[in-house]
Ligand SMILES: Nc1ncnc2c1ncn2[C@@H]1O[C@H](COP(=O)(O)OP(=O)(O)OP(=O)(O)O)[C@@H](O)[C@H]1O
């Protein structure tokens with residue numbers, strides 16, 4: 001593919017945004033394994049982990065959330081400039097902060113909106129946080145007591161209430177392939 005030969009080997013940032021429980025971490029783990037095969041150097045910046053080190057001490061006010069996102073974007077940019085495939089999984093609820101990261105990173109920013117209705121995320125309640133958010137035990141919870149601004153034009157929009165995680169991951173890989181970031185796979189390599 002025309003694009004493929006142009007971008008292959010270049011670093012990029014794959015940015016998963018969406019509500020808690022929408023499926024960002026689940027999809028990113030599958031994509032990470034595939035990228036190790038088809039790309040090489042991969043780093044993951046997952047919101048939960050980042051908040052225990054790089055962003056330790058930050059809370060959930062708009063200012064702190066934005067600081068968290070801009071820090072993640074800063075590190076992602078350093079890595080991607082050095083040819084790394086960077087996977088970010090962070091709620092990143094504010095459009096302005098996401099767009100600022102997009103401007104920093106430029107064309108190698110691939111935004112994936114991991115979308116599931118609030119009721120579905122709350123029903124999954126993977127971490128038991130929605131229960132606490134609805135009861136008021138925790139405040140400023142995205143989608144419940146804090147805003148989530150949907151991406152207007154993400155590179156990919158995935159509805160995780162309509163398909164299985166592997167299918168979602170497959171579509172992410174297909175998008176990266178279409179954008180030309182992945183080494184072409186010969187049919188017999190897949191066997
Ligand atoms: N297509 C899908 N893609 C991803 N996850 C899915 C899908 N279908 C169902 N799920 C389920 O949804 C849940 C998603 O949880 P996950 O921890 O990945 O969310 P998250 O977006 O990373 O949330 P948080 O922001 O709290 O870290 C998992 O239990 C997963 O099995």
Ligand SMILES: [Mg+2]
Nearest residue numbers: 024025048089
């Ligand atoms: Mg997660």
